[in-house]
Amino acid sequence: MKQTDMSRHFSFLQLVRYSAPTIFTTIFTSVYVVVDGLFVSNCSGKTALAAINWACPVLMMLSAVGFMIGSGGSALIAKTLGEKKEKLANQYFSMLVFFCLISGILLSAAGFFFMRPLFIALGASGELLELSLSYVRISLLSLPLFTLQNAFQALFVTAGKPRIGLAVTLAAGSTNIVLDALFIAGFGWGVNGAAAATAIGEVVGGVIPLIYFAGKNTSFLRLSRARFDWKAIGKACANGSSEMVSYIAISLVSMLYNFQIMRYLGEDGVASYGAIMYVCMLFNAILMGYCVGTAPLMSYQYGAENKKEIRSIFSKSIVFIGAGSCVMFFAAELCADLVASVFMGYDDYLRELTSHAFRIFSVAYLPCGINIYGSSLFTALNNGGISALISFLRTCAFSVGAVLILPYLIGTEGIWWATPLSEALSFVIVVICILVLGDRYGYKRNRKNRHTA
Numbered sequence: 001m002k003q004t005d006m007s008r009h010f011s012f013l014q015l016v017r018y019s020a021p022t023i024f025t026t027i028f029t030s031v032y033v034v035v036d037g038l039f040v041s042n043c044s045g046k047t048a049l050a051a052i053n054w055a056c057p058v059l060m061m062l063s064a065v066g067f068m069i070g071s072g073g074s075a076l077i078a079k080t081l082g083e084k085k086e087k088l089a090n091q092y093f094s095m096l097v098f099f100c101l102i103s104g105i106l107l108s109a110a111g112f113f114f115m116r117p118l119f120i121a122l123g124a125s126g127e128l129l130e131l132s133l134s135y136v137r138i139s140l141l142s143l144p145l146f147t148l149q150n151a152f153q154a155l156f157v158t159a160g161k162p163r164i165g166l167a168v169t170l171a172a173g174s175t176n177i178v179l180d181a182l183f184i185a186g187f188g189w190g191v192n193g194a195a196a197a198t199a200i201g202e203v204v205g206g207v208i209p210l211i212y213f214a215g216k217n218t219s220f221l222r223l224s225r226a227r228f229d230w231k232a233i234g235k236a237c238a239n240g241s242s243e244m245v246s247y248i249a250i251s252l253v254s255m256l257y258n259f260q261i262m263r264y265l266g267e268d269g270v271a272s273y274g275a276i277m278y279v280c281m282l283f284n285a286i287l288m289g290y291c292v293g294t295a296p297l298m299s300y301q302y303g304a305e306n307k308k309e310i311r312s313i314f315s316k317s318i319v320f321i322g323a324g325s326c327v328m329f330f331a332a333e334l335c336a337d338l339v340a341s342v343f344m345g346y347d348d349y350l351r352e353l354t355s356h357a358f359r360i361f362s363v364a365y366l367p368c369g370i371n372i373y374g375s376s377l378f379t380a381l382n383n384g385g386i387s388a389l390i391s392f393l394r395t396c397a398f399s400v401g402a403v404l405i406l407p408y409l410i411g412t413e414g415i416w417w418a419t420p421l422s423e424a425l426s427f428v429i430v431v432i433c434i435l436v437l438g439d440r441y442g443y444k445r446n447r448k449n450r451h452t453a
Helices: 003-007 012-044 046-082 086-121 126-140 143-158 162-186 190-214 230-239 241-264 266-304 307-344 348-380 384-410 413-436
Strands: none
Touching (some): 003 046, 012 143, 012 162, 012 190, 012 266, 012 307, 046 086, 046 126, 046 143, 046 230, 046 241, 046 266, 046 348, 086 190, 086 230, 143 162, 143 190, 143 266, 162 190, 230 241, 230 384, 241 266, 241 413, 266 348, 307 348, 348 384, 384 413
């Protein structure tokens, strides 16, 4: 794929096809995480599943730097390409990859010291605590490469090679799934087997891109010696801060959810919440994949000051995101019993609890698509401040308030209604930001530009 591909006009179907490899990448990434949960739940029981659900938010929080560098760096590199500064864009790419790897190593080292006191503070004890710590300690070994894998999801798109990004994810995910079957179902290693399978898959997902970009390749990006430009790193990190804020906030809120659910429902509730979040991750992956896949196109046109194409990409994206959100809501409502049976078929109470909770939780799918796109849009337009504000309100402020207040007002039902309420409040903020800043960035279709479109 040539660099000039980003400068051309995209029809609706062409835009979907362009983003399709990234959509499949994020979907498959979610699928192999879901497979972890399926194997552990059905082979090792609800406490093991609750332990993984307890540990995963912390690992997601630590790896969030990869999403920040990938999304923020992608916007910076694509904008620089739109300005016809190819050599500088390549320097930025190499610098950000090395910075991401170093950051992952430092975070992995730090993670070994605070896990036990953190889990104890959150209410874990006994078998749940020890299983959670085992999962985290193994996973921390591969965290630097997992951080790189997260960054490369966006950088492969900017390099014009989303299909190679998909192939890397397929290789990493297939490795994880096969080893899950071997380690958990075959050897009976339980939580440790799940962690080992995931870690090996993450090594595959991080090393292959390094090898590809370090050698001769057909993209227009290549790893080389790079001098650290802290101003550019700061720009990329600030621009991608919304993605990091999102993942950190989601992690913190997930830990708070676990804390609240433990108080009201015990380990059964934590296991049920884990199953719901696996499916939520899979559904959101479709929308997130589209946003990541199309963001470099928006950044390129913004750098080229082509408002006609900015409006075209924006309007088509709103249609795709809106339709996708509605489809997901109805699919979730129809499949709630099936999802509960797949994860919790061995326990009637857990199955009924999960099905009921999932039907309430699925209401959040209606507004969440626009919320995800709003944050991605402003990252692509190099406005990290607005993007971070949207992410913070959506994934932290509104969610924390809802999960603390609603259970107090309406009991355990409030736990499941917290996410739909926070997404609805976020939707209002996102729509306001999109409308207010439309003229500034040129995606708003008004009477003046309607004749030039």
